[in-house]
Amino acid sequence: MLIIFVSFWVLLGLGVFFVAMRGGPRGAVEGSEIGRPQEGSKAGQRMVTLVVVVLFAFGLAVPALVLSFNGAHKAAVAVGGLHLNAEQQQGRELFARSCAVCHTLAATKSVGRTGPNLDVRVGQDIATPAGRKALVLGAIAEGRARGFGQMPALLYQGKEAEEVANFVATVAGRH
Ligand code: HEC
Structure with a gap:
């Protein structure tokens, strides 16, 4: 159980970090440069999509794992x-x-x-x-x-x- 929660936050942290490295700073800098506002918003869109996908995946995975874990666990406990x-x-x-x-x-x-x-x-x-x-x-x-x-x-x-x-x-x- 602990492992699931830890890996959730680690992965979320990594995802945000990754996005910040790829799109964040560059996107922000390029976005502020005259004549190239597109780049920043594209990176921003990608980031939003990635975060949504990650959150959605965990929204499904975590409850599913918790449910299956609990079921198996309780049958064995007296x-x-x-x-x-x-x-x-x-x-x-x-x-x-x-x-x-x-x-x-x-x-x-x-x-x-x-x-x-x-x-x-x-x-x-x-x-x-x-x-x-x-x-x-x-x-x-x-x-x-x-x-x-x-x-x-x-x-x-x-x-x-x-x-x-x-x-x-x-x-x-x-x-
Ligand atoms: C129809 C009711 C009934 C069912 C069903 C039943 N028992 Fe009993 N059991 C009794 C009664 C009544 C006694 C005490 C009888 C006596 O000592 O005269 C008893 C006694 C016992 C004792 C104590 C024996 C001793 O020497 O003190 C054990 C252990 C026991 N049952 C286990 C079980 C197990 C395991 C099952 C299921 C496989 C079971 N019983 C099903 C009625 C039942």
Whole structure:
């Protein structure tokens, strides 16, 4: 982001400098000379055109870059400034689709109340990342019915179960 803004001002500065060197001084001098007023105004026109073109180009380029940058950036950022890799982003999608209805998890802004709050049950109760992941994987594989309601087994399997477990283990309780 900084680079874009810096290069904007550097390029604008260079453009103005360039124009001043080419057209500015010479145009001004020649324009003031008797009998050759055309040169100056031509250079002036060129300068105006150049400035307009430069401003227009940046008017398009800067917002476009900012938009695309922001989009990519935000998808990877989770609660607490955590950075999610592609696999964990996928896990977030899957969690939102099949787990969020029953579970509260700050990272997905879900507030389900059928099952336990995973920020507490996974994030606070379990100390290690490996332990958290194992608990989530186990719950997905076996389901749960320990007298606190029903969680169906095998909502996800294989790679998808891994991705969800990875995501939950990473973000639970981090807010
Ligand atoms: C239909 C509602 C429902 C859905 C959907 C659901 N759960 Fe659950 N979940 C529960 C309930 C209820 C419990 C507690 C059951 C019990 O302990 O008796 C639970 C427990 C858990 C636990 C804690 C397990 C433990 O041993 O303490 C984890 C972790 C969990 N769910 C993760 C998930 C994930 C990940 C998904 C999505 C793949 C999911 N749940 C989908 C209802 C649901």
